[in-house]
Amino acid sequence: MAETAPVPHILVVDDDKEVRYSVNRVLSAQQFKVEEAASGEEGVAAVKRAPPDVVLLDNRMTGMTGLETLQHIRAANPKQLVILMTAYGTAQTAIEAMKFGAFDYVVKPFDPPRLLALVESALRTQADIRSARGVQPVINSEDHKEGIVGSSGAMQQVFKVIGQVAASEVTVMITGESGTGKELIARSIHRHSHRGGKPFVAVNCSAIPENLIESELFGHERGAFTGATAQRLGKFEVCDGGTIFLDEIGDMTPATQTKILRVLQEGEIQRVGGSETLTVNVRVIAATNKDLEALVKAKEFREDLYYRLNVVRLRLPPLRERVEDVPQIVDYFLQSMAKAKKTKARRVSPEALAILCRHNWPGNVRELENMIHRSAVMVQGDTILPKDLPEELREAAGGEPASLETLFDQLYARLRVTHPTEMLTVVKTALEARESAGSKSTPALKSEKPAAKKK
Structure with missing residues (x-):
């Protein structure tokens, strides 16, 4: 039996x-x-x-x-x-x-x-x-403000991966379009790791001239090249025991790629112009907005280095894939500016918010941040109105929003699936829009308001 x-x-x-x-x-x-x-x-x-x-x-x-x-x-x-x-x-x-x-x-x-x-x-x-064998020990950390905003399903998955990799030593590859916040994610991983009390150093590999990148990363000895009047420590030595974030790793020269591979394999570096081998203990987090697989196939990026870096891959979604996060991100930027006493603006009108939500944001969160900073500085009162937004943004969004209710319904429907607790915020925003425009709420909102109040 x-x-x-x-x-x-x-x-x-x-x-x-x-x-x-x-x-x-x-x-x-x-x-x-x-x-x-x-x-x-x-x-x-x-x-x-x-x-x-x-x-x-x-x-x-x-x-x-x-x-x-x-x-x-x-x-x-x-x-x-x-x-x-x-x-x-x-x-x-x-x-x-x-x-x-x-x-x-x-x-x-x-x-x-x-x-x-x-x-x-x-x-x-x-x-x-x-x-399975024993699990990772519990790591105590202070409650740090992440600066990463979003309640969408896509961002919840990002938060989950951060929590999973933070307590380990694995190398992480962060991919995503420019402006999605790759450095913020790298800092969050570092902050939540056992290296959190040690240095975090960010290096933009595409912003450093080719003839200086090795000196910047590994340091140089006095007389190593013209202008090297004194010994200088490189970024890897500076952040020994901590984490180095190599942004735009796809722009690295072949010679530098070889030295990065040595660090990952042996934990060793040599200063430019020096012969002494130095040991460093550094966690590497890399990021790129390029297709590294294509660069490997084109022999422009070392295959062995690619596999060393790509142990865990974390993809950051572009802002257009998580438009339901826009109101929350806007509020975060306004509150941050207000706290720093950089603006009198405290809110965005429903009409202006509708324009922001309709924009495609090719520059992602960075573009949205710059837009809010510009509008918050130019605004006369405490509320950002459509007229305070750049004309090109209003034109790209189709002019003044004549059908706010349609947009709110679309956002509302998405939030019901991705993050139900945000529904109250959407209902509140829609009601404000109705009051300011003197219009009637949509049938969808009418049917949900009583239920929302109960929650």
């Missing part, structure tokens, strides 16, 4: 009784054995008493927080699978969750299929996890 498969045991840790009840119903319908804990302390005790197959853990609880509970659970059982439930899908939450060993995280309010898919994915992974 065939053995009956054991019933999966799921522990739900949440101080909200209604949430526990709802999750319990969804899981019990799938014949799972569900155990509940009303606090982080109860959850840790339950794991110590009888480790479940999967823990569903709320992030914001009274007393012990979700991240604190996660660390205690992982300390008690390093192989425990934990899915963090959070109502705020911020960069910090996502990165910290993954860095502290969460299997994954889910943003509230979540739908049952999404929750079940995560639980089933964790259960499929369980056998491998149980047989």
Whole structure:
């Protein structure tokens, strides 16, 4: 007679009784054995008493927080699978969750299929996890402001990868168009790593003349070349123990590529004009907006160096692929400028925001930042209006937005899928637009406003 498969045991840790009840119903319908804990302390005790197959853990609880509970659970059982439930899908939450060993995280309010898919994915992974070697130790870090803004699904995936690679020593290749924020991502990886207290040095390989790049990276001895009147330390020596970010790696000369390969393979450098071999301990994060595979095929980039750099690849999406993040990014830039007392502007009118959301942003976040800075300086009051935006931007967006409601409906529909907790912001913005324009709200917003208020 065939053995009956054991019933999966799921522990739900949440101080909200209604949430526990709802999750319990969804899981019990799938014949799972569900155990509940009303606090982080109860959850840790339950794991110590009888480790479940999967823990569903709320992030914001009274007393012990979700991240604190996660660390205690992982300390008690390093192989425990934990899915963090959070109502705020911020960069910090996502990165910290993954860095502290969460299997994954889910943003509230979540739908049952999404929750079940995560639980089933964790259960499929369980056998491998149980047989795997010890996991990475928990790394404590301060709560740093990332400066990386976005709640879209694409950015949530980026945050997840940052959390996964930060605690390791793997080389990371960041790809993406110019202006997407590759250096910000590199700094975030460094900040969350155990090297976070050590130097971070960024080098733009395309901005340094070809005859100076080796001196810039590896230093030089006195008399190494005309004008070298004194010994100079290179960037690799300066950031010894820390992280070096090599931006636009595809523009590196063949000679420099060879020396970078030596650093990655041996951890050794030589100053220009010197014969002494120096040992350095540096993590390398590279970035490019070029097609390195094509450069390798064209013999313009070393294949062995490509594979050394491309251990983990992280793609940053262009802004046009995450237009739902534009309002949040705009608000971030305005608040940053206001804090630095660089502008009186505090908000963007719904009409101006609609124009910004319709733009294609070929220069990505950097272009948007420059646009906001320009408009915030030129504005007369505390609100950026369409007239404060450049004429070419208004023309490219089709002039003054006559159908704001259509745009809000489009954004609203996307946010319902990618990040439900942002729906209230969209409804609020749409209502402001209606009040200022004296128009009626769209049927979609009419039907959702009562539900949004309940949330």
